[in-house]
Amino acid sequence: MFISDTAHWSKSTFGTCDLGDKRRTKRLIQMVTSLARNIGQSVVKSMDNDSEVEGAYRLLRNPKVLGKDIAEGGFQATATLAKKGMRLLALEDTTSLNFSHGVSEGLGYIGPPSQKKKGIQVHSIVLVNAQSKETLGLIEQTRWHRKASVHAKKNQRLAEDYTDKESFKWQRSSEKMAARLGDDMRQVISVCDRESDIYEYLDYKVSHQQGFVIRTRHNRKLNDSKEKLFERIRELKGVGTYTLDIVQKRGRKARQATMELAYAPVRVLAPDRKQKDYSPIELTVVSCRETSKTDHPVEWILLTTEVIKTAEDARRIVGYYAARWKIEEFHKAWKSGGTQIEKSRLQSEGNLERMAVILSFIAIRLLQLREVIDTEKALRSKDCSHILNNIQWRILWQKLEKKNTQGRQNPV
Secondary structure (H helix, E strand, O other): OHHHOHHHHHHHHHOOOOOOOHHHHHHHHHHHHHHHHOOOOOHHHHOOOHHHHHHHHHHHHOOOOOHHHHHHHHHHHHHHHHOOOOOEEEEEEEEEEEOOOHHHHHOEEOOOHHHOOEEEEEEEEEEEEOOOOOEEEEEEEEEEOOOHHHHOOHHHHHOOOHHHOHHHHHHHHHHHHHHHHHHHHHHEEEEEOHHHOOHHHHHHHHHOOOEEEEEOOOOOEEOOOOEEHHHHHHOOOOOEEEEEEEOOEOOEOOEEEEEEEEEEEEEEOOOHHHOOOOOOEEEEEEEEEEOOOOOOOOEEEEEEOOOOOOHHHHHHHHHHHHOOHHHHHHHHHHHOOOOOHHHOOOOOHHHHHHHHHHHHHHHHHHHHHHHHHHHHHHHHHHHHHHHOOHHHHHHHHHHHHHHHHOOOOOOO
């Protein structure tokens, strides 16, 4: 697989970038290859010699080299991989890059202005094979600086036009993704968290025949407005259960939970103030709720364009939403756990953005490499029974276990 060949991966990802000069594209590929071979290292430590260091910095400092042009080459590479008729999940989320050094003065707010935290807001879409959950790559990413006015009072934000709001990022990202994928957009299901539960966005997706699975945030009115979404789904009878391993997070302990599925077709109404502009939307609601006795049971209420006829269909939709964790892993690999973009100390906004774009694709490569390793481990463990009989693998296991326990101290 080409992902294991760093130089091949770099050329496949950025080889079509139009940077105004083929020599710049060649330099970009060389620079990315070195950075990908030295994950988490600075430009100086990643390059083989002083001339490569100087060439890399000339590229990063060149005002004619735009971050969006570097990114577009990577997006087109992902689009090429997607053109195979496969069902795809478009995992979307927003994060912020926090920079505390001098250049932060020219960046935007990543929290209330009173906190004085500066950085870059980023909305990304990671494209994944719906069946195998294999990561194909980044298909869209928007970066912007948040102004202090974004933190204006709620009634002031309500008066803004939808296309001027920050929340328009969801629709804008879908528009750009659709432009790159063309007819293959029909095979895409956008998977988003509660922040995307915006009626204008739902209406756009449905009217353009684009699929989605979205976790609900609003208890929307249904039918003739006498019933609401949450009440409707909680009245439904369960159609099946399955076991979910819940990981430890913050104050929550790891545990195994029994999850119950339910689903129903619904006709969702626009908010009262928008009903003159937007028609009701026919969707399916899926509930995945924990039946285990706990103070904080897990519950997902999902809205989807997918037709659901069986419990197996409902379980598949929940599986699509569960795959959303991959974009959280991408953020971690990009920001702290891998390429460590937030530790960059480049001294201008443009330089920082160009580096952020480059490292975002390297972070995707880290996810892909881990998937390859995990797959190979699974195959090796699966093959054990095919190459060893029952007695042989038990003897081997006992020897390995004895070796692993040698030298351990007994607990006091």
